[in-house]
Amino acid sequence: MDYYAASEAGGRILGISVVKIDPILGFELLGLVVRSEHHRQGIGRKLVENAVGLAQQSGFSAIYTAVFADNKAMLRLLIGLDFIPVRMTHRVRADGADIMYLKKYFTLYRNVLK
Ligand SMILES: CC(C)(COP(=O)(O)OP(=O)(O)OC[C@H]1O[C@@H](n2cnc3c(N)ncnc32)[C@H](O)[C@@H]1OP(=O)(O)O)[C@@H](O)C(=O)NCCC(=O)NCCS
Known part of the structure; x- marks a missing residue:
């Protein structure tokens, strides 16, 4: 695991x-957190863009x-x-919440489906 700040x-x-x-499962963004007093300043987006890069x-x-x-x-x-939902697992949290898996493809998705 690698951490970026x-x-x-x-x-x-x-x-x-x-x-x-x-190498088998791929590249995962495992976690992201921004100090609450700095929310909505674009920091989270920059950190995700960094992971994408x-x-x-x-x-x-x-x-x-x-x-x-x-x-x-x-x-x-x-x-x-441009992440897209790819699957969902139901009732994984103690309160019954579902979890969504999202993926951002670097190749054109339309081409993959052809
Ligand atoms: C999710 C989180 C990382 C976002 O970080 P952030 O720095 O506030 O996000 P940004 O300022 O980069 O926002 C980027 C976009 O995300 C969306 N967004 C962010 N906060 C939002 C909110 N409270 N409500 C709705 N949309 C929101 C918006 O589309 C926003 O774009 P905009 O500001 O142009 O409308 C932050 O809220 C956080 O740390 N949450 C707690 C931990 C967490 O849930 N981590 C993710 C799961 S691991």
């Missing part, structure tokens, strides 16, 4: 992303991640960056 000039960390690289530079054809289905902020962030 977004920090302000003084070095204080504002957000962190965690990525996991597996790393996956592309490393030669992967896609990046994937899993998000609880009630995490509207993260889902909107990912959909806005």
